[in-house]
Amino acid sequence: MKNSVSRQKYTTLTNGKTDQATYHDRDSLPFEAVYPLIEFSDDYIEKQTDPKKLEKLLSSNFWYQKANSLQRKEMTERVALVNSNVMIILDFIKQKYGHFDQECVHISIAGSYLYSKNPGDLDLDVVLEGSFFDYSYFSNGIELLDKTNSINKVSLTVMGLDNISGARKIPSEIENEGFLHQDTIIRETLVAPMRNVTVYGRPFLTPDSLDSKNIIARIARQLYFASLTLKGQIPYYKEEPLRSKKVLSRIDEAHDILEWLYMNISDKK
Secondary structure (H helix, E strand, O other), rough: OOOOOHHHHOEEEEOOOHHHHHOOOOHOOOOOOOOOOOOOOOOEOOOOOOOHHHHHHHHOOOOHHHHOOHHHHHHHHHHHHHHHOHHHHHHHHHHHHHHHHOOOOEEEEHHHHHOOOOOOOEEEEEOOOOOOEEEEEOOHHHHHOOOOOOOOEEEEEEHHHHHHHOOOOOOOOOOOOOOEEHHHHHHHOOOOHOOOOEEEEEEEEOOOOOOOOHHHHHHHHHHHHHHHHHOOOHHHHHOHHHHHHHHHHHHHHHHHHHHHHHHHHOOOO
């Protein structure tokens, strides 16, 4: 750790007025913080050119597991493309957050970019040292990261290593534009070992047991968000066809997570 001071406070860059809130995750079902939220392996990924090693990274992903051979090949190529151009992402992180002197521990692909024909954006989960939360995005250089020719931005949910490991608790009262930071961090890390694919840094460890109560809360959140979007209550997704696409995306993911949860519970009986 370069800067021990960063462990002494929670840094957030997107804290805004709560009267701008559009929804809260916990209006459906609340998440419960069970620390550590996530753990990392001792491995470290930088530029990876061996397809077999990339396939190993993908092997625990539940979308990869249910895909056919052609879809798996496409997924592997997308991960390889992002991994080989990860400096674009690292440069943005350094420009945006470098003054905090908190090293980047992890970057992984989250969301639909892995499997969707036209994902629209590339969602990344990023972990920095210390206690941290932010959401940001960029569009410069995205064509080098995009095999689908459909994304218009790269979105980053940035979290602190101390917060997900339990070294420092997440202040649940911090919120911005409808997001409680604690809820956001829990729902992102909750299924990350099974949903995300690491493209840089330390990969997630697969947990020994499933946090089924929080997973059900995540499913409820996906369906709640889909319901609000369908009613036109999420301003960003009011216009068609973006609204319908987002609704279907949230319902599909809720179904996939529920199916995966059921299969894992059934296998252990």
